[in-house]
Amino acid sequence: MTNRLEQQIKFIREVDKLKNVFRQSYLLDTSRKENDAEHTWHLAMMAVVLQEHCPDDKLDINRTLKMLLVHDLVEIDAGDTFAYDEAGQEGKFEREKLAAERIFGLLPADQRDEFMSLWLEFEERETTEAVYAAAIDRLQPLLHNYYTEGKAWKEHGVSGGKVLARIQFLSERIPVLFTFAEGLVQDAVGKGYLLP
Amino acid sequence: MTNRLEQQIKFIREVDKLKNVFRQSYLLDTSRKENDAEHTWHLAMMAVVLQEHCPDDKLDINRTLKMLLVHDLVEIDAGDTFAYDEAGQEGKFEREKLAAERIFGLLPADQRDEFMSLWLEFEERETTEAVYAAAIDRLQPLLHNYYTEGKAWKEHGVSGGKVLARIQFLSERIPVLFTFAEGLVQDAVGKGYLLP
Numbered sequence: 001m002t003n004r005l006e007q008q009i010k011f012i013r014e015v016d017k018l019k020n021v022f023r024q025s026y027l028l029d030t031s032r033k034e035n036d037a038e039h040t041w042h043l044a045m046m047a048v049v050l051q052e053h054c055p056d057d058k059l060d061i062n063r064t065l066k067m068l069l070v071h072d073l074v075e076i077d078a079g080d081t082f083a084y085d086e087a088g089q090e091g092k093f094e095r096e097k098l099a100a101e102r103i104f105g106l107l108p109a110d111q112r113d114e115f116m117s118l119w120l121e122f123e124e125r126e127t128t129e130a131v132y133a134a135a136i137d138r139l140q141p142l143l144h145n146y147y148t149e150g151k152a153w154k155e156h157g158v159s160g161g162k163v164l165a166r167i168q169f170l171s172e173r174i175p176v177l178f179t180f181a182e183g184l185v186q187d188a189v190g191k192g193y194l195l196p
Numbered sequence: 197m198t199n200r201l202e203q204q205i206k207f208i209r210e211v212d213k214l215k216n217v218f219r220q221s222y223l224l225d226t227s228r229k230e231n232d233a234e235h236t237w238h239l240a241m242m243a244v245v246l247q248e249h250c251p252d253d254k255l256d257i258n259r260t261l262k263m264l265l266v267h268d269l270v271e272i273d274a275g276d277t278f279a280y281d282e283a284g285q286e287g288k289f290e291r292e293k294l295a296a297e298r299i300f301g302l303l304p305a306d307q308r309d310e311f312m313s314l315w316l317e318f319e320e321r322e323t324t325e326a327v328y329a330a331a332i333d334r335l336q337p338l339l340h341n342y343y344t345e346g347k348a349w350k351e352h353g354v355s356g357g358k359v360l361a362r363i364q365f366l367s368e369r370i371p372v373l374f375t376f377a378e379g380l381v382q383d384a385v386g387k388g389y390l391l392p
Contacts, residue, residue: 009339
């Protein structure tokens with residue numbers, strides 16, 4: 001076995017741990033909370049299905065998919081921070097950066113650098129690919145909350161205003177998905193899934 | 197909401213069920229069996245990491261990823277058939293084809309047709325992308341079995357010869373991964389993880 005393959009297999013074994021990082025959002029059947037690995041698969045699937053709604057036709061779907069595949073790996077070390085946990089946001093980037101260095105550092109240097117830069121690109125949310133990936137990452141838990149009658153939202157006392165604030169960056173960049181998401185939030189407030 | 201977006205959201209909600217289709221292989225920490233959604237994420241991640249070992253440099257990684265993302269969706273209806281369950285193989289393709297028609301049929305027609313053809317391409321295992329995707333789909337459970345001391349293999353009394361037969365198609369198409377996998381199988385037989 002070459003040294004590269006050995007490093008790659010070590011990484012592949014390590015990232016299996018993502019299947020045990022649990023999130024706050026529930027499966028649509030509400031039977032349990034979902035984990036980061038299955039969440040990430042769902043995002044990648046959604047990114048393929050919804051691509052036509054991204055108005056920038058230069059979107060590189062391949063880079064988007066790679067970005068999504070790696071974006072939550074840092075949570076193996078840093079854990080999942082609930083989007084509306086304000087105290088948890090403190091120091092989050094530093095914790096996650098250390099995690100990125102350790103986990104991507106298992107790979108050969110060229111791949112470590114590629115994954116590190118994909119992760120940073122996702123975090124910075126400036127390129128078309130990063131904005132689209134972040135849109136999908138916001139939309140998926142919103143769908144899960146809406147279609148479980150706000151189960152996780154209610155458990156954490158989340159308000160419509162807070163959810164809207166988190167999707168606001170989409171309003172100019174991906175208007176179709178913004179309008180759709182905004183409609184769900186308004187309806188969720190009306191139905192009592194979200195606090196006003 | 198446009199009719200297309202409505203159909204796409206219906207599909208996205210439906211495929212959440214993949215997270216409740218459980219496989220025979222265990223997570224590496226042996227705490228539980230893995231489900232198809234997290235398995236699929238792991239395959240996509242592996243396909244990106246191991247791409248350099250596919251000797252055909254015309255490999256379209258984007259089509260490979262899409263193929264992997266959809267390849268197990270049929271199991272929402274048809275269930276997971278254990279690779280070494282010979283009786284279960286009977287009628288498997290017909291069951292899965294009905295499932296593909298129902299599930300992909302939730303999408304707008306152009307996307308339904310694209311996903312159906314990706315799924316068939318994966319099943320036929322002829323194109324470079326399909327061979328590479330299938331290689332990854334064989335290698336991942338092999339790794340999981342090897343690094344859990346053959347937990348699922350032992351439960352089902354699987355032999356080294358049966359595992360080798362399932363990876364034989366790789367020997368000419370992706371020799372580096374074949375040699376690596378063959379080495380694991382031989383070692384697993386030596387260690388008693390697999391029957392001789």
